[in-house]
Amino acid sequence: MQLKARHKIAGIIVGAVVLLAAPYLVPYQALATQMLIFAIFAIGFDIIFGYTGLLSFGHAAFFGLGAYGTGLSLIHLTSSVPLALGMGILLAVVVAIPMGFLSTQRHGIYFAMVTLAFAQLIYFIAFQWRSLTGGDDGLQGVPRPSLGPVDLSSDLVYYYFVMAVFILALVLGVRIIRSPFGRALQALRENTDRAMSVGYDPRKYKLISFVISAGFAALAGGLYAMLQNFVPLFSLGLDISGEIVLMTLVGGMGTIYGPVIGAMSIVYVKDFLSSQTDIWPLIMGVLYVVSVMTFRRGVVKELKERFFK
Amino acid sequence: MEPVFLFSQFFNGLVLGCIYVLLSLGLTVVFGTLGVVNFAHGALYMLGAYAAYTIANHLQLNFLACLILCPLIVAAIGMVLEKLLISKLYKLPHYYNLLLTFGIMFIIQDAIKIIFGPEGEPFNIPDLLQGAVNLGFMYYPKYRLFILVVTALLSGGLWLFIEKTRLGAIIRAGTDNAEMADALGTNISWTFTLIFGLGAGLSGLAGVLAAPIQNVQPAMGMDILVQTFVVVIIGGMGSIGGSILAGLVIGQILTFSIVFWPPGSTTLIYAFMALVLVTRPRGFFGRVSFFE
Numbered sequence: 001m002q003l004k005a006r007h008k009i010a011g012i013i014v015g016a017v018v019l020l021a022a023p024y025l026v027p028y029q030a031l032a033t034q035m036l037i038f039a040i041f042a043i044g045f046d047i048i049f050g051y052t053g054l055l056s057f058g059h060a061a062f063f064g065l066g067a068y069g070t071g072l073s074l075i076h077l078t079s080s081v082p083l084a085l086g087m088g089i090l091l092a093v094v095v096a097i098p099m100g101f102l103s104t105q106r107h108g109i110y111f112a113m114v115t116l117a118f119a120q121l122i123y124f125i126a127f128q129w130r131s132l133t134g135g136d137d138g139l140q141g142v143p144r145p146s147l148g149p150v151d152l153s154s155d156l157v158y159y160y161f162v163m164a165v166f167i168l169a170l171v172l173g174v175r176i177i178r179s180p181f182g183r184a185l186q187a188l189r190e191n192t193d194r195a196m197s198v199g200y201d202p203r204k205y206k207l208i209s210f211v212i213s214a215g216f217a218a219l220a221g222g223l224y225a226m227l228q229n230f231v232p233l234f235s236l237g238l239d240i241s242g243e244i245v246l247m248t249l250v251g252g253m254g255t256i257y258g259p260v261i262g263a264m265s266i267v268y269v270k271d272f273l274s275s276q277t278d279i280w281p282l283i284m285g286v287l288y289v290v291s292v293m294t295f296r297r298g299v300v301k302e303l304k305e306r307f308f309k
Numbered sequence: 310m311e312p313v314f315l316f317s318q319f320f321n322g323l324v325l326g327c328i329y330v331l332l333s334l335g336l337t338v339v340f341g342t343l344g345v346v347n348f349a350h351g352a353l354y355m356l357g358a359y360a361a362y363t364i365a366n367h368l369q370l371n372f373l374a375c376l377i378l379c380p381l382i383v384a385a386i387g388m389v390l391e392k393l394l395i396s397k398l399y400k401l402p403h404y405y406n407l408l409l410t411f412g413i414m415f416i417i418q419d420a421i422k423i424i425f426g427p428e429g430e431p432f433n434i435p436d437l438l439q440g441a442v443n444l445g446f447m448y449y450p451k452y453r454l455f456i457l458v459v460t461a462l463l464s465g466g467l468w469l470f471i472e473k474t475r476l477g478a479i480i481r482a483g484t485d486n487a488e489m490a491d492a493l494g495t496n497i498s499w500t501f502t503l504i505f506g507l508g509a510g511l512s513g514l515a516g517v518l519a520a521p522i523q524n525v526q527p528a529m530g531m532d533i534l535v536q537t538f539v540v541v542i543i544g545g546m547g548s549i550g551g552s553i554l555a556g557l558v559i560g561q562i563l564t565f566s567i568v569f570w571p572p573g574s575t576t577l578i579y580a581f582m583a584l585v586l587v588t589r590p591r592g593f594f595g596r597v598s599f600f601e
Contacts, residue, residue: 105586281422286412
């Protein structure tokens with residue numbers, strides 16, 4: 001027990017140092033920001049995939065809706081950063097409720113296919129609605145206004161802002177999964193019949209979990225729009241939906257910290273590959289195959305078994 | 310609007326539907342028997358089209374040779390993938406194979422892009438099938454009629470194969486009752502490989518047939534994959550009749566939305582899927598709690 005507590009403190013210290021130093025450890029500062037943005041996305045995705053046991057293959061929809069919602073709010077409505085991020089989350093939640101309601105009609109593998117199909121629907125709506133979204137040119141000219149007295153225009157300052165949001169998201173994510181609600185989700189994942197027999201309504205819990213994870217995805221999307229000053233159409237695309245699954249799986253689903261590490265490593269690796277070679281999609285494909293075939297339980301679980309037992 | 314125009318659009322919808330029928334039949338048979346949602350299915354379709362392009366343009370063989378060779382080539386590639394990778398994950402939750410095939414899709418797509426370049430390749434309608442046929446009430450392109458006939462024959466042949474042969478009996482056992490396929494155990498691993506090859510071959514054939522009417526390009530598989538998923542969700546996963554009916558319905562929706570409301574051509578099928586999910590969650594002919 002004492003050993004465990006010591007590990008925990010060591011973990012927090014290492015984590016804090018890495019977070020504070022990250023912009024200086026990677027090739028350019030915005031990359032560190034992008035790594036944390038996908039880490040926020042992965043925290044939310046782990047709630048639906050790892051803790052609820054539902055594989056959504058359409059979460060890019062919420063990432064993208066958050067990005068478009070925040071971007072459009074900043075362009076047309078407000079210069080308040082929290083309000084714009086809130087609008088992005090609101091947009092994603094409003095879409096996630098009916099989409100989750102319909103998707104949770106089906107379980108298992110169908111859930112993946114149905115969420116994927118709905119995400120494509122949203123992708124094509126954004127593609128067609130050029131006057132609002134810019135179509136396949138993406139949404140140009142998203143400003144990055146200052147947050148009260150803090151000027152976010154420098155990449156370094158923006159990194160620390162995203163870091164603060166990331167820490168809040170991490171604390172919130174851990175609180176959600178340790179709450180009675182989070183316990184109920186895990187009970188439903190492990191044995192739906194038993195959880196139902198003690199009075200939990202699985203569809204209600206699955207829907208709430210779906211909406212919560214959509215909210216995290218949208219928060220990440222909004223931060224992404226401000227980072228890039230731009231919302232690309234591919235933020236709603238199938239590649240992002242697949243990548244978030246890979247990040248969560250590589251890190252170790254159902255561990256929260258694992259997907260965070262998975263997301264940060266994959267964003268880093270992808271950036272490295274795309275700066276080195278044109279054939280990086282092929283290498284990403286190989287990465288999928290290798291990670292599913294070899295360390296499918298996730299790096300955190302593999303490391304835990306080897307060093308902390 | 311002229312009735313002849315509407316008729317020819319209806320036929321175009323049928324032809325497009327045929328491509329979806331061939332694709333979704335392969336997907337549904339593989340899913341029903343092996344429990345694998347094959348994300349690489351679209352990539353195999355694209356491989357079929359590129360195989361046809363290579364055989365016709367570089368080896369100078371005729372279209373009949375393409376029709377026979379390409380499905381076999383794609384089936385062989387599918388069988389190698391199944392033997393080396395996919396079969397190792399049967400005992401794990403479904404999503405591992407889903408992610409694996411998702412990765413395979415990227416590899417195939419990018420490899421084709423590297424070899425053939427990102428822009429499309431032209432593929433001409435074979436000489437023998439050029440021109441139009443007089444159907445009495447309208448003229449219709451020969452090649453499109455050919456697709457209708459091939460799909461009808463093939464669906465009939467597949468039905469006979471599934472009803473009358475031993476391999477077909479295993480597919481029926483799998484699609485009728487998921488536990489039944491499990492109960493057959495792993496000592497029939499070659500049968501599973503053959504079934505995966507059959508699914509891959511069907512998508513390869515769909516690729517060859519589609520090559521002359523669509524542009525042969527690396528992204529063609531990705532574009533059609535999700536639409537094929539919609540077909541099997543609507544038809545009912547694992548149901549052969551459902552795949553045929555839903556494929557034809559989706560073909561009509563796509564074709565007529567292009568005529569009457571072009572922006573809907575990419576979105577209406579998903580709205581239709583939502584409608585089906587609300588009114589009949591299991592799809593046209595799907596069974597309750599099948600592979601859930």
